[in-house]
Amino acid sequence: MQRREFIALVGSATFAWPRIARSQQSVPVVGFLNGAAPELYTKFLSEFRRGLNEMGFVEGQNVAVEYRWAENHYERLPELAAELVRRQVTVIAATGTPAALAAKATNTKIPIIFTTASDPVALGWVASLARPAGNMTGATQLNMELGPKRLELMRQLLPDAASIALVVNPTNPRVAEVQTRDAQDAARSLGLQLQILQASTADEFDKIVAGLSKRSVGLVIAGGDSFFLSESTILAAITVRHAVPAAFLGREFTAAGGLISYGGSVADSYHLAGIYTGRILTGEKPGDLPVYRSSKVEMFINLKTAKALGLTIPPGLVIAADEVFE
Secondary structure (H helix, E strand, O other), X not given: OOHHHHHHHHHHHOOOHHHHHXXXXXXXXXXXXXOOOHHHOHHHHHHHHHHHHHOOXXXXXXXXXXEEEOOOOXXXXXXXXXXXXXXXXXXXXXXXXXXXXXXXXXXXXXXXXXXXOOOOOOOOOOOOOXXXXXXXXXXXXXXXXXXXXXXXXXXXXXOOXXXXXXXXXXXXXXXXXXXXXXXXXXXXXXXXXXEEEEOOOHHHHHHHHHHHHOOOOEEEEOOOOHXXXXXXXXXXHHHHHOOOOEEEOOHHHHHOOOOEEEEEOHHHHHHHHHHHHHHXXXXXXXXXXXXXXXXXXXXXXXHHHHHHHOOOOOHHHHHHOOEEEO
């Protein structure tokens, strides 16, 4: 479904839904499940609420939200999902692949709205993007597909490098496996050796980046993981401290000193998840709502970091960037 068609579809029902919501005698409850920490997701929560508001729902007025955060301890997600099921929430917004996996494993009846950078069909969440059929639907980002592109960008910035490192989160194995396979294929096509490194905490990340600084190896941080996303400013600061050129996704990483960011818009997917959550609250079925595939891609470049690393950013990349930090 094209974005224009999606917005038109949303708009066609906007006038009816607020009246339905006001007619409810009890306030519906949304369960919000995420693998990270709330203080690091302010921007994304704002987008989720904006989507809800566009559908006529305002938190604290005609809808309540029960939040469950795993604080980057993914092993807690199944119990947190079970809490929401016991709470008998109307719908679960499971943002991020680990949260959606836990929500699906815990519940097959309550509607689940997901955000993910993975393929929901391959994961068995939906029958197809156009016709999900079950109790799950949501929004996908391009961050898994764009992983090889970040590797290619590092190749452009480090033309003499024989090796590039990819860091994945071992506590998110299903995603890490796909990221590793795709990166290995891309590395072979680029004539690069690929080192696969693992980190699930900032301390672990610090140690592996410190090791790379001694070998002049560029680093690509795998996208599509809640830990990396929520800690992006900390991870960027670590790469700056060890003078390691690194690529990730999102403005926050580059604004904090990371060299380059390239990826799909996570904020866009949260906004769309808020819209779909609102549609479920008005009585629509998840199986009837096509999975929305966000096509918004953003690139950010930190020229100050490039200069400190002795790197030259190709003019074409600078022109193409959504924002350049100097």
